[in-house]
Amino acid sequence: MTRLTLALAAAFLAVVPTVAAAHAQRGAQRVVVHIECFRGPWREIIWDRPEVGFTDDLVALGYSFAEAEAIGYRVCRDPEGRDDPQHMADVVRDILRTQPPR
Template structure:
């Protein structure tokens, strides 16, 4: 086999490897699972939470869940600005579940 063919084969096979972490930022499909909330945060290049903020898909999913926009943004920002959540998806999920239990949607 030629080097070009081997390189193309390697790239093709690498593309087939499932990457579940890459799916974190995909928005929830409409009318698919209405209670699914996508936790998605912008992380700056520093390990500190200086520029960290929620991505719009996170806030939009909280609004679809039943929160009004200011409350959804406040919850999402609390999750994304928590320093213990950096590179710790499990903690962010538990923290979100706790906030939803403590402050359920009004509607």
């Protein structure tokens, strides 16, 4: 039983890099980032900051926590995005395109 498990694990590990390489060659993949910002009770940008889910989605894409948090603050504190979710989405798309995770 142990030999079978090891053989299956070895076979799986041999296939994973091939599948990953084939997937990477297909081009852009669909990515979902939930843009969630805490706004606070004021109209002014005072406490605005990214929620945990937003930061976690960016970290899952490959950004470091510091990079993800910086992107989140950039998006959530942008005055033009205050009441414009489409602007916030456009900013995130632009950042993902121009500064992809390393």
